[in-house]
Amino acid sequence: MTGDVASAEPPAVELDAVSRTYTRGEPVYALDDVSLSLARGSYTAVMGPSGSGKSTLLNLVGCLDTPTAGTVSVAGEDVSTLATRQRARVRGQEVGFVFQTFNLMPRLTAEENVALPLVFQEVAREERLERARDLLDRVGLGDRTDHRPSELSGGQRQRVAIARALVTDPAIVLADEPTGNVDTETGERIMGLLDDLHAAGNTILLVTHQRAIADRAERIVRLRDGEIEGIDQVDVEGAA
Amino acid sequence: MDAAESLRLAARSIRGHKLRAALTALGIVIGIAAVITFVTLGASVKAEVVGQFDDSPANRVFLVATPGDDGGPPAALSQPVFTEYDVGRIGEFEGVDRVVPRGTIATSALSRGGETVARDQVTATTPALFESVTFREGGAFADASSGEACPAEMAVTPSAAALFPGNLSVGDRVSITQRGNRTRNVTVVGVLADDAGLNPLAGFGSRPRFYLPTCAYDTVVTSPTTGTRQNVYPQVTVIAANPGDTAAVQTRVQDYLDTESDAAQLAPGSYEVSARTNEDIVERIENVVDRLTQFVTGIAVISLLVGAIGIANIMLVSVRERTKEIGIMKAVGATNRDVLQLFLVEALLLGVGGAVLGVPIGVAGGWVAVTYAELPLTLPLVWVGAAIGIGLVVGVVSGLYPAWSAARVDPIDALRYE
Incomplete structure (x- = not known):
């Protein structure tokens, strides 16, 4: 637990003075003293040129990587010092990934792909397939549950991936360039889906290099050379 | 998961x-x-x-001389070391019913009239071998001992009889060509009821066998004990009078073999002269x-x-x-x-x-x-x-x-x- 805000729920994600250094001959600061808090239900976009530390930030929040310094908390739990096994648990329960390249399991059907995170949470087969079908319904693929990824279009695959990210009801959905591999029209539909998720109360962290996409979020964190260059509020509903 | x-x-x-x-x-x-x-x-x-051994009666003790105690093939390599003297001595032991020596006579062919069958050996043994055996036809040949003329008689197994066209039967005259082209004429006196090996040491399965009396046997040696020329056999079967005494007979015979027997003196140094029961042999x-x-x-x-x-x-x-x-x-x-x-x-x-x-x-x-x-x-x-x-x-x-x-x-x- 970082911060001891009395009764309030902890933020979905909190980064406190986080640095991530890679040693390749000399130390490279992929992320340098970054502090950021994502409230529950918020929608944040991270922008920046390649090499700015976007992916590192995502990997740290997603418990795929550990910080060199500082603390990362997900749903109130300090994940920066967790053992490998515990990080796998946090990934399975609190984090939902949506990747640019979809990253579906090629031999599994749509519903099995969506249900996959629940396999590692020991949820019974019937129950997890039922939840998977519910979520596929929600993303408009209720009639494609038995299709393999190779039988689906790019947009459909990404919607399967989004359904998979939601199946464990995570504290945070991490979307890494979710529209990078689909055409503009399909991208628009995917962004619409993310809007819906946000409206339904999900916390979203979106990484993109397109301003138009980033503008769909509530605020934009601009990264450059591993540091936060600035945070812009994109206020549509007039709240800040 | x-x-x-x-x-x-x-x-x-x-x-x-x-x-x-x-x-x-x-x-x-x-x-x-x-x-x-x-x-x-x-x-x-x-x-x-x-299975072959289990079929053979429990009251038998087999005497063989084999190279070393390496658990090797028990009988095939047995050397002729057991003299008539040994056979006679063992036959007088307490608990021994009879002693059946057994050896092979090298041959080149057997013929009946114009029909010739190539065979490399026939078996020499005593009529005692056939005491508990049934014959399909005829019976055992006469006893060769007591210095009378050697009976020109032969007993055969069914498969041996079948080697000749229309089978051998009692009364047939067969001429045996032995080593050195010597010819021995014999009359078939018995055909056994089945082919089962009468002595498991002689090999397995139903191989054709021709049995002659021991007087036809031609492997002889000077007995170290008596100093006379005697038949010397590679295999001897001792049959105990009572199956319960088999172990005792085995011990008695082994003691004799180890000490005063001709076999102990005739066996080459690396050879082991032993008396074995069915069990010993099965184990080996x-x-x-x-x-x-x-x-x-x-x-x-x-x-x-x-x-x-x-x-x-x-x-x-x-x-x-x-x-x-x-x-x-x-x-x-x-x-x-x-x-x-x-x-x-x-x-x-x-x-x-x-x-x-x-x-x-x-x-x-x-x-x-x-x-x-x-x-x-x-x-x-x-x-x-x-x-x-x-x-x-x-x-x-x-x-x-x-x-x-x-x-x-x-x-x-x-x-x-x-």
Whole structure:
């Protein structure tokens, strides 16, 4: 637990003075003293040129990587010092990934792909397939549950991936360039889906290099050379 | 992750590469099949050989002189060391009913009228051999002792009789060509009821046999004790009067053989002159067959090892190919243990699958080999069960390193992997 805000729920994600250094001959600061808090239900976009530390930030929040310094908390739990096994648990329960390249399991059907995170949470087969079908319904693929990824279009695959990210009801959905591999029209539909998720109360962290996409979020964190260059509020509903 | 799901996922990825999986499992199929084939053959040979001895009465003590105490073939190499003097002495021992010496006479051919059959040996023995045996026709030849003229008589087994067109029968005159082109004319006096070896030391199965009295025997030596020229036999069977005394008779005979016998003095230094009961001999033969079986099975195990390396190899390729899938699974919450389990189960399926296919092929192979060797089939059921266990172990052992390396894949690198 970082911060001891009395009764309030902890933020979905909190980064406190986080640095991530890679040693390749000399130390490279992929992320340098970054502090950021994502409230529950918020929608944040991270922008920046390649090499700015976007992916590192995502990997740290997603418990795929550990910080060199500082603390990362997900749903109130300090994940920066967790053992490998515990990080796998946090990934399975609190984090939902949506990747640019979809990253579906090629031999599994749509519903099995969506249900996959629940396999590692020991949820019974019937129950997890039922939840998977519910979520596929929600993303408009209720009639494609038995299709393999190779039988689906790019947009459909990404919607399967989004359904998979939601199946464990995570504290945070991490979307890494979710529209990078689909055409503009399909991208628009995917962004619409993310809007819906946000409206339904999900916390979203979106990484993109397109301003138009980033503008769909509530605020934009601009990264450059591993540091936060600035945070812009994109206020549509007039709240800040 | 529960076992059912890891089985399902592993089976799914095996189905994704059917041909590859089939070829990988083939290594195990061949290994297991080879092991089962050889073990079946070994068990069948053993059952047959031991069965022959179990049929022979428990009151027999077999005397042989064989090279060393190496558990080698008990009778085939027996040397002629037992003189008439030894046979006579043993026959007077307490508890001994009768003593049957046995030797071979080298021959080149047997003929009846114009019909000639090539044979390299006939057997010389005493009528005592036939005391508890039934004849199909006729009976035993006369006793050769008491210095009378050697009876020109012969007894034959049914298969020996069948060597001549229209069978040999009592009253037929047969001319035997011996070593040095000497010819001996004899009359068939008896045809045995069946072919079963009268003395298991003489070999197994139903080989044709011609029996002549010992006076026709031509291997002689000077007895060290009496100083006279006497017949000397490679094999002697001592029959105890009472099966319960067999062990006592064996001890008495062995003591004699070790001390005052001609055999002890005639046997070459490295030879062991011994009195053995059925049990001793069965044990020795079992040892020989076991050792042979172990040797051949060892070779089969090597092919199993090659199969295991095949699985390890293909699993390593599979881990590399599926690096990205490993990354995905880890990103959605798979622990290292889950990934390890998944790949281990896959290797295990290949191993067990190979074993399950290999068992029937091995049994079929064993059946073919046993049929070819004209033996009754004895299935070593323990091994059939063990084969599945071996497949399991092979799968786990060969999958361990690949699965471990899969578990260690870094998810960040794996997700970037194309």
